[in-house]
Amino acid sequence: MFxxxxxxxxxEMTMTFATTQGANHAALTPLSFLRRSAEIYPxxxxxxxxxxxxxxREFRVEVERLALAxxxxxxxxxxxxxxxxxxxELLLAHFAVPxxxxxxxxxxxxxxxxxxxxxxxxxxxRLLFVDSEYxxxxxxxxxxxxxxDTIIEIIDEEFGHGxxxxxxxxxxxMLARTATTTDPLRWEIDDENSVITINYTSGTTGNPKxxxxxxxxxxxxxxxxxxxxxxxxxxxxxxxxPMFHCNGWCMPWAVTAAGGAHVCLRAxxxxxxxxxxxxxxxxxxCGSPTVCSTIANAPExxxxxxxxxxxxxxxxxxxxxxxxxxxxxxxxxHVYGLTEAYGPxxxxxxxxxxxxxxxxxxxxxxxxxxxxxxxxxxVRVVDEAMNDVPRDGEALGEILLRGNNVMLGxxxxxxxxxxxxxxxxxxxxxxxxxxxDGYIELKDRAKDIIISGGENISTVxxxxxxxxHPAVLDVAVxxxxxxxxxxxxxxxxxxxPGRAVNESSLLEHARGTIARFKVPDYVVFVDTLxxxxxxxxxxAALRALDDVPAPRT
Numbered sequence: 001m002f003x004x005x006x007x008x009x010x011x012e013m014t015m016t017f018a019t020t021q022g023a024n025h026a027a028l029t030p031l032s033f034l035r036r037s038a039e040i041y042p043x044x045x046x047x048x049x050x051x052x053x054x055x056x057r058e059f060r061v062e063v064e065r066l067a068l069a070x071x072x073x074x075x076x077x078x079x080x081x082x083x084x085x086x087x088x089e090l091l092l093a094h095f096a097v098p099x100x101x102x103x104x105x106x107x108x109x110x111x112x113x114x115x116x117x118x119x120x121x122x123x124x125x126r127l128l129f130v131d132s133e134y135x136x137x138x139x140x141x142x143x144x145x146x147x148x149d150t151i152i153e154i155i156d157e158e159f160g161h162g163x164x165x166x167x168x169x170x171x172x173x174m175l176a177r178t179a180t181t182t183d184p185l186r187w188e189i190d191d192e193n194s195v196i197t198i199n200y201t202s203g204t205t206g207n208p209k210x211x212x213x214x215x216x217x218x219x220x221x222x223x224x225x226x227x228x229x230x231x232x233x234x235x236x237x238x239x240x241x242p243m244f245h246c247n248g249w250c251m252p253w254a255v256t257a258a259g260g261a262h263v264c265l266r267a268x269x270x271x272x273x274x275x276x277x278x279x280x281x282x283x284x285x286c287g288s289p290t291v292c293s294t295i296a297n298a299p300e301x302x303x304x305x306x307x308x309x310x311x312x313x314x315x316x317x318x319x320x321x322x323x324x325x326x327x328x329x330x331x332x333x334h335v336y337g338l339t340e341a342y343g344p345x346x347x348x349x350x351x352x353x354x355x356x357x358x359x360x361x362x363x364x365x366x367x368x369x370x371x372x373x374x375x376x377x378x379v380r381v382v383d384e385a386m387n388d389v390p391r392d393g394e395a396l397g398e399i400l401l402r403g404n405n406v407m408l409g410x411x412x413x414x415x416x417x418x419x420x421x422x423x424x425x426x427x428x429x430x431x432x433x434x435x436x437d438g439y440i441e442l443k444d445r446a447k448d449i450i451i452s453g454g455e456n457i458s459t460v461x462x463x464x465x466x467x468x469h470p471a472v473l474d475v476a477v478x479x480x481x482x483x484x485x486x487x488x489x490x491x492x493x494x495x496x497p498g499r500a501v502n503e504s505s506l507l508e509h510a511r512g513t514i515a516r517f518k519v520p521d522y523v524v525f526v527d528t529l530x531x532x533x534x535x536x537x538x539x540a541a542l543r544a545l546d547d548v549p550a551p552r553t
Contacts, residue, residue: 019087027192029215030222030253034060034095035187037259041233041362046256048280049088050158050265056259059092064307066096067177070127076101079123079198083116083138084106084131085266086239089171092250094243095195098215099185102126104197106208106244110455111515113137119200119208119239120145122412129154132161135168139431142167160267192216198411201339201456210411211339213247221342223407224375228333228347229284229311235260237278240268241286245454249286249311250341260284270298283307287319288314288454289486292332304329310336313344314454314486321483322363335440336369338428339456340407340420343405346370346379346440358404368441370434377403381434386423393435400425428471448488448539450479457489457518459539465513466491466520469506471499475538476529477520480548484547489519492542494529522549 037046038060040105054062068087070080082104084090090106097104105123109131116138120128124147130138131154142148142498153168155161196218229251231237236257239262241248254261263276270289273295276282283309284290292312295301310325327330335344349372350419354362372378379416381389381397390397403482405447408425409417420427429449432442450457458475466475474494479487495501503523530541 006519008288022159026214027188027189028219029098029192030097030196030250030257031095031187031189031215031221032219033222033253033257034063037256041259042329044233044259045261047088047091047262048265052088052158054088059256059539062088063092063095063099065175065179067099068103068183069174070097070100071177071185073174074100074102074126076179077103077125077195078289079103079105079125081105081107081123081125081128082130082244083109083128083134084154085109085130085133086243086264087131087154087156088262089129089131090243090266091239091262091264093250094247097257098189098196099187103195104247106197106199106247108200108242108244108455109134110517112513114513115208115515117141117144117249119210120148121201122208123210126150129169129171132156132164135273139165139167141188157267161174180529189215191220193408194406199244199246199339208295209413209416212342212408212411213481214343217342217405217408218247218250218253220375222250222257224373224405225250225254225344226258227374228310228335228358229254229286231255231258231260231284233259235283236263236281238263238273238280238282238285239265240273240291241454241461246337246339246343249313249337251286259339268294270294270300274298274300277304277308281306284311286311288312290314290453290484291399292321292325293468293484295330295535296328297319300478301328302370305328307331309333311344313337314451315504323359323368326359332366334366334370335373336367336440340426340428341376342407345373345376345405347373348439368435370439373405376405377401379433379440380425381440389434391434391438393433393437396431396433399428399430399432399440399442401428402426404523448478450477450489452482452487452489452517453485454477455517459489462489462491462518462520463512465510465518466493466506469501469509471501472506473497474529476539476542478542482521489520489547490517490522490524492524492526493525498543507530 038056042057043055046056046059080097082090084092104124107119117396126149129152129489135153142151151168152171154171192215195212196215197213198209200208237260299303308330311333322332332347337343337345340429346369348368354365380400383397389397402425432440434440448459462477463475473496476488480490482488506523530538
């Protein structure tokens, strides 16, 4: 009798809940951040770029103008690509494209033309917005990519890019076509697990994979970033981190959620960075160790007397770099993640007990990859049977992730998705250890990815580019430590009998195939490559070699 009544009560409660979901549930989307900040901080400065200034009210107006133009050109769920540096239009796109019902595909502006074509083809992008700086490189793509309807050119007169490319539609022309549209835009969504963006990563095979982010994941990750970065409405964020990289670690949404100011930066150079730090009172920025090096070693560098927080990832910052920045009054926060985890997933939470350590010891603690961020689930380090390794800082295992901030999957690649999620966890392919205090430390990259300046370089892709030269018989590419970039690639090349090619010619050949930042710094010509019994090249043996030439002057 008791159980019967209990079941009846549960059914009644369930029915009551079903009828009140409109009152106690709203689908999560980062679109809500701009809507809120525009209402609360309408006259507060939101975007700074050269002489351009936008308040939060104007930020929303510009987003709605762009969204109306995009909505008129696509169907819901269509992909909309952007190829641009960190200009305001790319920031607007992070809100305008999903507001229009589309899915944003922000393309790495450093990629070669063929690489851009591959992404456009795979994503079936309907529109491509391209900054004038890159417009010549995409000339004729509308005829090359079947799904691509229109190329819209972002003409940046602020910095002299105002010529326009024949066959491209100027952005202002596109906006004017829908200027009189009165159909309202909907800032809410129905399904928080629908895709908001697709970010392409080369992975380990060299074939691009489209990492799908959801509205829910982007919302939660943005709030986590805002918390750990300590953003507030008086924060000024400098865009040294590419917005095309993991959607700028979700910082377009995070800074907006906090009501902070976005300082857009066309190129990462020391002079404009330090000018922004000094003149615009920059409080936060993110980037790879390259950005840290650029700031620390700049002619303009000096000690600052107010808080500046740099969040860095891509490769562990060296202890010497951490000490250097600390001496300048700059706080560095080290995070770890990957494209499939919306960018940063763990953070090296600073412990007060580290204050008593020597600078070198403290820097070693800070350079660890840390613990799960507040919005993320705990990290695991496991052996091949997916058993957790001992928390001794010695046992090596693969780093696994799971939770709201792991990708929905790879776009149009079910096999790769299933492999990545084997056993119900996302397999990063990164090898690390778990310390007794629960902090993880990355030790190696099982997939041989080279992280250079925060960008992933697939050794397989680079090897394919070099081996396409007719004089090359075999090649193996590995990374070597670089103070400026974190890592850089070098190539070990075995030539065909009777054939010859010098280093400069081989590297020039590679530049015609892949992006310049992926081209190795050095080529080492060898008579043989070390191999295992099964014929695989033992890259660990190559990485152990100390044969990097002195830096070129």
